[in-house]
Amino acid sequence: MQGESTGALESALTAFRAGDPVLVHDADDREGETDLLYPASAVTPDAVARMRNDGGGLIFVAFTDAVADRFDLPFLHETLDHPANDHSDLGYDAHPSFSLTVNHRDGFTGVTDDDRALTIRRLGEVSADDSYGVDAFAEEFRTPGHVHLLRAAPGLLTDRRGHTELGLALAHEAGVGPAVAGCEMLDDDTGGALSTADARAYARQHDLPFVEGAALIRALA
Incomplete structure (x- = not known):
């Protein structure tokens, strides 16, 4: 099992260095x-x-804490004065990672594949x-726009173990820029999260790396 995890991590690092996608499962709990x-x-229009x-x-872009500070990106929940801004019932985390939503000024509506790819790609480039x-x-x-920005915890996996931190830890280890784009995988039939088995099957079908969050934490935290 350890060898399988190591192989998956190496495949994920190789993919990121080539600009290719990786599937990351956080944890069942x-x-x-x-x-x-x-x-x-x-990120290209095809990737979007x-x-x-x-x-x-x-579809989101996650930044390290240092990059978010450089861009003066707040945690959105810390800036909103509205009675709905209450996360005491959030079952899986202490607070959300959401910051601003943005469009690139050279786009048009901001929502097309071309526009979102431009926004995401430039966010990645300037993050470095x-x-x-x-x-x-x-x-x-x-701002506002059609690409959601997320702020990672300052210590990445030592502070929080969400997809935001998992992806950025993977990017750091791969030696790519401190910005990761992503999207949750959903099931068309149930409307819920895609099962781990189906996500693994998708990865095999498309020859993409699949890595468990626990393996990333063991190797990178």
Whole structure:
């Protein structure tokens, strides 16, 4: 089993270095979901189409805490003054990772595959540029928009073990930029999360790496 986990991790790292997607399952006792994850800088219109057609959940970009600070991205729940902003009943985490939603200013409506790919790809590219700050961010992106941004916990897997942190830990180990795009995989028949068995079958069918969150935590935390 250990060898299988090591092989899956190496395949995932190789895929990320090539800009290819990886399927990551968090844990059955957490969300119990599999996300389709990409290095954000490698996302194309075809990748967006794959996420919305084969994933079906929310398409997002996750940043490390340091990048989110550089772009001055808040946790959205810390900025909202509304009675619905209450997460005491959140069953799987202390609070959500959501920050702003954005569109690239060179797009049109922001929701097409081309527009979202432009937004996501540029977010990935600028995440790796330490000289790119909030003023440059505001010149290039507008909010609200059609791409959801997520903030990772400062210590990644030592602080939180969601897909946000799992994907960014994988990106760090692979040596790619500190921004990951992804989408939850849903079941067309039930409307719920795609089962782990079906997610593994999808990975085999499309020759994509599938890795368990526990394996990433053992190797990277």
